[in-house]
Amino acid sequence: MSHPDVALGGHHAPAMEPSPFAIPAIKLAMWLFIISDIMTFAACLVAYGFLRNATPNWPRPYHSSTIISVLVMTVILVTSSLIMLMAVRAARAGDRANAFRWTMVTLALGILFAILHVREWFGMIGQGVTLSTNPWGTGLFGGAYFSVTGMELLHVIAALIALLIIGLGYKSGRYGAAHVENCNLFWQFINIVWMFVVPLVYLMDIAS
Amino acid sequence: MHEVSAAPAAHHGPPTTFIRKHVFSTDHKVIGIQYYHLALVAVVVGMVLSWLMRIHLGWTNAAIPGLQALSANGAPGGVMTPEYYLQLMTMHATIMVFFVLTTAPFAAFGNYFLPIQTGAEDMPFPHFNMMSFWVTLTGFLVLVSAFFVSDGPPLAGWTSYAPLSAIGKAAGPGQGAGQVIWATALGIFCVGQLLGALNFISTVLDMRCKGMTLSRLPVSAWAWFITSCMGLTAFAVLMPACILLILDHVAGTSFFIPSGLVINDQLIPHSGGSTLLWQHLFWFFGHPEVYIAIVPGMGIVTHVLVTNMRRPMLSMKAILYSMWALAFLSYMVYGHHMFVSGMNPFSSLVFSFPTLMITIPSTIVVLIWIGSLYGSQLRINTASLFALGFISMFVSGGVSGFFLAQPSIDIMLHATYFVVGHFHMVMGVAAMFGIFSGTYFWFPKMYGRMMDETLGKIHFWLTFVGTYCIFMPFHYLGWAGNVRRYAAFTDDYLKPLIPLHQFISVAALFTGAVQLIFIYNFINSRFRGAPAPPNPWEGTSLEWIMPSPPPWNNFGGKDPVVYHDAEQYGVKTASGADYIMQNSPEQALPGGDGD
Amino acid sequence: MSTAGEQGGLGKYIVVYLCMLAVTGIEVAIAGSNPGGAHLLPIMLILAFAGALLGVLFFMGLAAEKRSLILFVAVFTLFVMATINYGWTDSFRVLMGVPYAK
Numbered sequence A: 001m002s003h004p005d006v007a008l009g010g011h012h013a014p015a016m017e018p019s020p021f022a023i024p025a026i027k028l029a030m031w032l033f034i035i036s037d038i039m040t041f042a043a044c045l046v047a048y049g050f051l052r053n054a055t056p057n058w059p060r061p062y063h064s065s066t067i068i069s070v071l072v073m074t075v076i077l078v079t080s081s082l083i084m085l086m087a088v089r090a091a092r093a094g095d096r097a098n099a100f101r102w103t104m105v106t107l108a109l110g111i112l113f114a115i116l117h118v119r120e121w122f123g124m125i126g127q128g129v130t131l132s133t134n135p136w137g138t139g140l141f142g143g144a145y146f147s148v149t150g151m152e153l154l155h156v157i158a159a160l161i162a163l164l165i166i167g168l169g170y171k172s173g174r175y176g177a178a179h180v181e182n183c184n185l186f187w188q189f190i191n192i193v194w195m196f197v198v199p200l201v202y203l204m205d206i207a208s
Numbered sequence B: 001m002h003e004v005s006a007a008p009a010a011h012h013g014p015p016t017t018f019i020r021k022h023v024f025s026t027d028h029k030v031i032g033i034q035y036y037h038l039a040l041v042a043v044v045v046g047m048v049l050s051w052l053m054r055i056h057l058g059w060t061n062a063a064i065p066g067l068q069a070l071s072a073n074g075a076p077g078g079v080m081t082p083e084y085y086l087q088l089m090t091m092h093a094t095i096m097v098f099f100v101l102t103t104a105p106f107a108a109f110g111n112y113f114l115p116i117q118t119g120a121e122d123m124p125f126p127h128f129n130m131m132s133f134w135v136t137l138t139g140f141l142v143l144v145s146a147f148f149v150s151d152g153p154p155l156a157g158w159t160s161y162a163p164l165s166a167i168g169k170a171a172g173p174g175q176g177a178g179q180v181i182w183a184t185a186l187g188i189f190c191v192g193q194l195l196g197a198l199n200f201i202s203t204v205l206d207m208r209c210k211g212m213t214l215s216r217l218p219v220s221a222w223a224w225f226i227t228s229c230m231g232l233t234a235f236a237v238l239m240p241a242c243i244l245l246i247l248d249h250v251a252g253t254s255f256f257i258p259s260g261l262v263i264n265d266q267l268i269p270h271s272g273g274s275t276l277l278w279q280h281l282f283w284f285f286g287h288p289e290v291y292i293a294i295v296p297g298m299g300i301v302t303h304v305l306v307t308n309m310r311r312p313m314l315s316m317k318a319i320l321y322s323m324w325a326l327a328f329l330s331y332m333v334y335g336h337h338m339f340v341s342g343m344n345p346f347s348s349l350v351f352s353f354p355t356l357m358i359t360i361p362s363t364i365v366v367l368i369w370i371g372s373l374y375g376s377q378l379r380i381n382t383a384s385l386f387a388l389g390f391i392s393m394f395v396s397g398g399v400s401g402f403f404l405a406q407p408s409i410d411i412m413l414h415a416t417y418f419v420v421g422h423f424h425m426v427m428g429v430a431a432m433f434g435i436f437s438g439t440y441f442w443f444p445k446m447y448g449r450m451m452d453e454t455l456g457k458i459h460f461w462l463t464f465v466g467t468y469c470i471f472m473p474f475h476y477l478g479w480a481g482n483v484r485r486y487a488a489f490t491d492d493y494l495k496p497l498i499p500l501h502q503f504i505s506v507a508a509l510f511t512g513a514v515q516l517i518f519i520y521n522f523i524n525s526r527f528r529g530a531p532a533p534p535n536p537w538e539g540t541s542l543e544w545i546m547p548s549p550p551p552w553n554n555f556g557g558k559d560p561v562v563y564h565d566a567e568q569y570g571v572k573t574a575s576g577a578d579y580i581m582q583n584s585p586e587q588a589l590p591g592g593d594g595d
Numbered sequence C: 001m002s003t004a005g006e007q008g009g010l011g012k013y014i015v016v017y018l019c020m021l022a023v024t025g026i027e028v029a030i031a032g033s034n035p036g037g038a039h040l041l042p043i044m045l046i047l048a049f050a051g052a053l054l055g056v057l058f059f060m061g062l063a064a065e066k067r068s069l070i071l072f073v074a075v076f077t078l079f080v081m082a083t084i085n086y087g088w089t090d091s092f093r094v095l096m097g098v099p100y101a102k
């Protein structure tokens, strides 16, 4: 175990009681943040579900081109999640060079995902979807679509910045493996939110 | 200091510059005091607003000199318009609920004493902690700025029910910019409290000194921990709700605005949203929030009482489990605020049942306090008096909850002064008494000087009598059909109630003036009080093993070791003291009355 | 470190990875062949939860943590998620005017 790892892992400095969950404080904090963030997303999704369920003329605009693009985005995101795990493995083994490399690959895939996401947005805007209007049905659609996916995009961007900072910092020795692990937790969480966004926002609304 | 630090940033060096020491400090004690001072400023603002409201309710046509300076349109010639009354009411409630009742008992005392009570040198993330305060302060400043925009602050109340809160200017003065500012301020506030909650929870779980097992934590530390767990998920819901509300204003969305809404003969160009959706999101946050305001007070009061009773509670475990039960149930009862909202009537049943259940843990806590007090030789000082006052207020205000919990009764009482009486006693005054109790108890530790006990007792008795005079009659007003959020009572059936309103107004002005005694005592003692010994109340928990005020690194760089829980009172010891401190290896001799 | 227990091969991760993609594939197949179908929502939700569970347990490594953490996260999250979902049941009422809306 390298030195910073002890610092982050441990409240085992002899003068402290062990953590009941046996995880360092920063990891606990990340889990807690994720729990709270789940509720933020849950509130958005409840709002979306409420309005969608209560609105008979909810548009179902997606054709196979959108679905294929969403599938590609999913594959990219899930792959990036797998690759981030390689970074964690390397970091745990103290292999700074490889951990950095894998983090950067994750970052690149994440950027690709974000670009496709924005492209998707522009596609919608090009079809005349705004926050309050669209060509197909209730005006609520745009507001719900952009706020739920916007929330996701906001998280992706935050995570990309974190990946960059932590990746560089880990390479230079400023950060420890625990930071990389934390970054992984956040990145995986975004992946998980996407698993709800895809069926609830896109697949429910395939045009018939 | 250890060679290997125990947590990421907890072990920092002593701050050297003034700015690091007092302004952008990462020291949890400084942050706690900053939060406390914020709450003091906020409570003064909130109280002045309540005076203005009370004057208007008692003497509707009276001019309040100088009020026109605050808002020329809202109070032409010093007489407030009905709208301006509602605007002041909204600001009063928002400031009080968020920036006083949440910040003082939870963020202020919690920041100061939670790490100390767990035996830590600081919280695990001091920088987040610092941000938490500055973000909260920003939220406060943003909120107050609503007074200075063209139409003034919003008038939709602290609950900001849609659609009036969502459609903008058409709903009245303040509903444009003011309402957006309101929602922005609360969104910011949520971020600050989330940062705080992260720190609190990880402090309790990961930053306990040797021997401080979870079961040995003082009850106040548990209360802050439980509150943080509620805050973590409640504020996380209010924040997106506020964002959606802002979008309705600035981006033309219609999350909370239904179709075909005509207001002031004006068709609102929105469609399809739902007003119930706002209420669901708001109260999902709102009910846990009221427990966020009261549970820290319960912890403080239990801590103060057990110290002054000189014997353990009948069952500290039962108090702890009850607080957990309150937190748990608080997520399942929120619909009791919506019995008349047009919500599915089956839901009323679903929400009424847990609401009635939540009275059980509340009652258990009260019974244990009273049972433990019974026959104890309680040391009467200002802190313990306010703790008793807390119990009294909590019971008086809680009993009305039993009525409101039943939909059939609530349909009559909803939106009347009965509800206002309920929550002012059980949340407003009780939580304030918890804050006062904590202040008189911990002031010596925080500022290194004793407060004046005589002034303190005068403050207590006058406040106690005064608040009962204000808020007890509210219940009667409610039964008499006095609707809440009315700016004046000119309807025939309300006219006979005006003398009572005038009595209440006098009591409110009087009780408010009494608080000057507290402020004088606070400031005077801060500079001229007798120097405080380390352990003035002969307490057992770790805050009392350090000098008053504590050094920047709490325990002087030496982590304490703990051998007991914090309830070792009424014991027999070799030295003759009737208590054993948590960090003393001494064992009690047989025959104490704590056995 | 505490999480060192799961140093096993990459094989497990790849299986999970494939399962996650399969879940998405199944979702697309069901939704695509039956657009706007009546029971789409529960099916989608169940599948999404299955995918998310895989992610939380293995990619986030919760399965390898101490039982106490697993319990804490699971109970806390599922409870608050369940309670917030009560809110949108009212949307049926807005839509269909039942029960008792008229």
Ligand code: HEM
Residues within 6 Å of the ligand: B159, B290, B291, B293, B294, B336, B337, B355, B356, B358, B359, B362, B398, B399, B400, B401, B402, B404, B405, B406, B410, B413, B414, B415, B419, B422, B423, B426, B427, B428
């Ligand atoms: C004994 C347990 C309690 C029960 C059964 C109870 C029940 C209720 C009910 C049913 C209402 C809704 C009344 C209405 O709007 O028609 C209500 C309102 C309220 N309660 Fe309680 N309550 C209890 C304890 C508390 C506590 C401990 C607090 C705060 C610390 C609190 C704070 C409030 C507030 C702030 C409101 C009104 C919010 C508003 O409409 O502005 N209650 N309570």
Ligand SMILES: [Cu+2]
Residues within 6 Å of the ligand: B286, B287, B290, B333, B334, B336, B337
């Ligand atoms: Cu409530």
